Amino acid sequence: MLSRTADTLFWLGRYVERAENTARIIDAASRLATVPIAYSGRTTEWESALSAAGVRASFDGARGEPDRDAVIDFLAFSPVNPSSIRSCLDTARNNARSVRTALTAEMWEAINGAWMELMRFDGTKMDRQALNTFLSGVKEACLRFDGSAYRTMLRNDVYYFLRLGFYLERADNTARILDVKYHVLLPDEANVGGGLDYFQWASILRSVSALTAYRWVYHDSLKPWLIADLLILNEQMPRSIASCYGNLATYLDELSQAYGRQGPSQRTARSIRTRLQNTSISDIFQRKGLHEFLTEFIADNGRLGDAIAGQYLV
Numbered sequence: 001m002l003s004r005t006a007d008t009l010f011w012l013g014r015y016v017e018r019a020e021n022t023a024r025i026i027d028a029a030s031r032l033a034t035v036p037i038a039y040s041g042r043t044t045e046w047e048s049a050l051s052a053a054g055v056r057a058s059f060d061g062a063r064g065e066p067d068r069d070a071v072i073d074f075l076a077f078s079p080v081n082p083s084s085i086r087s088c089l090d091t092a093r094n095n096a097r098s099v100r101t102a103l104t105a106e107m108w109e110a111i112n113g114a115w116m117e118l119m120r121f122d123g124t125k126m127d128r129q130a131l132n133t134f135l136s137g138v139k140e141a142c143l144r145f146d147g148s149a150y151r152t153m154l155r156n157d158v159y160y161f162l163r164l165g166f167y168l169e170r171a172d173n174t175a176r177i178l179d180v181k182y183h184v185l186l187p188d189e190a191n192v193g194g195g196l197d198y199f200q201w202a203s204i205l206r207s208v209s210a211l212t213a214y215r216w217v218y219h220d221s222l223k224p225w226l227i228a229d230l231l232i233l234n235e236q237m238p239r240s241i242a243s244c245y246g247n248l249a250t251y252l253d254e255l256s257q258a259y260g261r262q263g264p265s266q267r268t269a270r271s272i273r274t275r276l277q278n279t280s281i282s283d284i285f286q287r288k289g290l291h292e293f294l295t296e297f298i299a300d301n302g303r304l305g306d307a308i309a310g311q312y313l314v
Contacts, residue, residue: 005099006161007313012095013165016111019088020142021173023135025052026075028177028207030131032200033068046071052173052180055083072131077123085138086123089115102158106148114141157258160251164308167251171244172301174231177204179294198222208239228290229281241297245273248304255312265307272300 032045046066050056053075062080063070076085093115096108114137121134146166153159181204201222205211210230217234218226235242249269256262284293 001157001161003313005102006157007309008095008099009102009158009161010165010308010313012092012099013162014169015088015092015095015165016142016145017166017169017173018083019085019092020139021169022053022075022083022085022088023138023142024207025049025177026072026131027135028052028203029071030128030135031203031206048180049075052177053083054176055081069126072126073123076134077121086118089118089138089141104148104152106152107145110141110145110148114138114145117141155254157255160255160258161312163251164248167244167247168301168305168308170239171241171248172298174208174239174241174244175294175298175301177208178228178231179291179298201227210237210239213237225281225285228284232284233276233279233281242273242276245269245276249273252308263307263311265304265311268300268304268307272297272304 026049029045029049032048044066046068047056049071050059050066055074058081059066059071059074062078063074074081074084078084079087081087082091089111093111096103096111100108117137121130126134149159149162153162181200198221201224202211205214205222205227208231213236214222214227214230217230217236220226230237230240232241234240235246237243249266252266252269256266284290288296
């Protein structure tokens, strides 16, 4: 496969996953906005949404006060934000069109239909019902694309590069959401395990479709260390960091077999996965601290992306 085609497929996967993740971040912020004002933390829920999406600095440079309408427009519709839902789906559609012959008809229809549906919405002053309809549509469209890939594609290098993009982006998003929760959302004076803490965790678990999974696994009330365990180390949870790295290592190994050689991306993925497998949640909290662990992981995840690019995409 040409490196240009591999790069297009890899970023197609990343942009579709990023669009869904951004929709989930906005949904979580919208839920948190219902918390009474007396529970306000160090920042607003809309500031936390910008931080979770990794675009706080670019928003501050382009917009004013991070209120509801401004943040929703920037995260969902702004053409100057390359990570907005509109920008992601537009870029994903262009990528899909450039590798149209490598995709199945169902995949193209899913991404093209999502883009056409997006054009119906205006980002200015969306009421709650319109916002919920829009976010549900984005999530469903991304799930259709993902499901179409899973059900209709040959298991070859086209599929593997697409999946690498999905899982690298998903791991990064999970780490950022957890980090923002611990260091942005919770007020300095709030007790971990208090009412605000519980509400925030429930909202975030819903945003990553993990609230029911938490109850199935732990049979307990919401506890920060158990939630962190679910989203970092539990390989049964599809959005956990460990699950993402299990898949990343698998697909990189498939590529190494297809092309007859291994390289730095396989070694990097295996190293990170082994570290996750040999870590317990108590080690994370007691030895490093959650913020330090997640900051280190985000940097490692970026290095894996660079290794993949250097080995296959340039």
